Amino acid sequence: MSAATALRFQAARVARRLLRAWEGRQAPGWEDLERELDLWHRQGRKAVFWWRDDDARTESAALDRLLALSDRLAMPLGLAVIPVGAEPSLARRLARSRRVRALQHGFDHSDHAPAGRPKSELSATRSPEEVRRQLEDGRDRLATLFGERFLPVLVPPFNEMSPHLAAAVRAAGYGFVSVYGDFPGLAVASRNIHLDIIDWPTGEAAAVAVNVRRAIAALRLRRYGILPAEAPIGVVSHHLVHDAAIWSLAEELLGRLVRHPAVIAPDVGQIFVA
Numbered sequence: 001m002s003a004a005t006a007l008r009f010q011a012a013r014v015a016r017r018l019l020r021a022w023e024g025r026q027a028p029g030w031e032d033l034e035r036e037l038d039l040w041h042r043q044g045r046k047a048v049f050w051w052r053d054d055d056a057r058t059e060s061a062a063l064d065r066l067l068a069l070s071d072r073l074a075m076p077l078g079l080a081v082i083p084v085g086a087e088p089s090l091a092r093r094l095a096r097s098r099r100v101r102a103l104q105h106g107f108d109h110s111d112h113a114p115a116g117r118p119k120s121e122l123s124a125t126r127s128p129e130e131v132r133r134q135l136e137d138g139r140d141r142l143a144t145l146f147g148e149r150f151l152p153v154l155v156p157p158f159n160e161m162s163p164h165l166a167a168a169v170r171a172a173g174y175g176f177v178s179v180y181g182d183f184p185g186l187a188v189a190s191r192n193i194h195l196d197i198i199d200w201p202t203g204e205a206a207a208v209a210v211n212v213r214r215a216i217a218a219l220r221l222r223r224y225g226i227l228p229a230e231a232p233i234g235v236v237s238h239h240l241v242h243d244a245a246i247w248s249l250a251e252e253l254l255g256r257l258v259r260h261p262a263v264i265a266p267d268v269g270q271i272f273v274a
Contacts, residue, residue: 027209028216030256036216040223040262047219048232048264049257050271052178052193053239054080054105054155059093066239067097069251075258078178078268080105080155081146083138091145101268102146103178106157107134113160120160128168135172153178153272159193161186176272178234182218182227191271193234194218197249198241205245211253232271 040047053066056079070077076099081090084107094100106121113120122131135154142150152173159180161169166187169177177188184190195214199206218233235257237250257263 027207028212029208030212030252033212033215033256034260036219036223037260037262040219041260043223045223045229045262046264047222047262048230048266048271049235050078050191050232050265050268051075051235051237051254052078052080052103052155053237054157055109055238055240056081056090056105057085058087059089060240062239062242063090063093065242065247066237067093067100069247069254070097070099073251073254073258075099075254075265076101076268078103078151078153078271080178081142082106082109082157083141084108086141086145088145091149094146094149099267100149102142102150103153103155103268104135104138104142104150104174105155107138109157111158118160119158120162121157122161122165122169124162124164126162126165128165131165132168132172135169135174139173151269151272152176153191155179163187175274182221182231189274191232191234193236195233195235195253197235197237197246197253203241205243205249208249 037047056063066077079094079100080103082105094102108121110121111119112123112125114123114125117123139152152175154169154174154177156177156179161177161179163186169188175189177186177190179186179190179192181192181194184192195211197206197211199210215233221227222229222231235254242250258265
């Protein structure tokens with residue numbers, strides 16, 4: 001095991017301990033997140049947060065609501081677009097939104113995982129050469145649709161990517177991927193998401209306590225120096241499946257973050273800089 005791999009596993013263990021430290025305690029609330037951010041502020045630190053929304057293909061009333069929320073909060077947004085089925089109407093709609101950048105959400109968002117395994121388009125069953133060709137095709141489609149608004153960042157569908165595809169991803173021109181958590185173990189640089197406003201087993205809004213725990217754990221990894229303080233912390237949404245409660249949670253969580261003086265939310269293009 002290399003020194004870098006050993007360090008990554010050690011840091012991941014610390015992250016798990018930070019999350020477990022909340023187990024069995026009274027469910028944390030917004031005030032606990034505020035206290036952690038207040039500590040950052042007193043220490044003169046800045047926590048970097050960013051926002052990703054997945055599964056876009058076309059304009060819709062839900063997309064309008066998403067972009068209106070981005071404007072209302074003045075929070076930049078990385079919109080993960082599925083190349084297959086992406087429509088010109090989406091590009092026209094994004095052209096009227098100053099804060100949105102388009103990312104590549106796989107190729108066609110299909111599931112190639114073996115039976116009984118978590119869903120994954122970029123699964124262990126895939127040929128690297130086939131994946132490379134598809135990703136290049138998808139990149140060409142999105143670059144044509146969105147021009148300079150498109151960032152060559154790969155968002156693997158289902159937040160899953162087999163490590164054996166890392167070379168194919170790099171060969172397709174991607175310097176960054178965006179999956180889940182701080183320690184994905186991929187041989188590609190990543191800027192990931194940590195907080196999900198949806199509880200996927202139920203399809204309902206996630207409990208406040210769940211995302212507060214995750215946010216505090218991510219913040220402490222950075223405050224303790226286990227990760228660089230400037231390592232971005234990501235929030236993910238899926239506008240097409242939001243109900244009223246999920247929209248409400250999105251606005252509450254994102255609003256509390258961007259209003260806090262210890263938080264910065266830069267343009268998404270700045271998140272994906274080496």
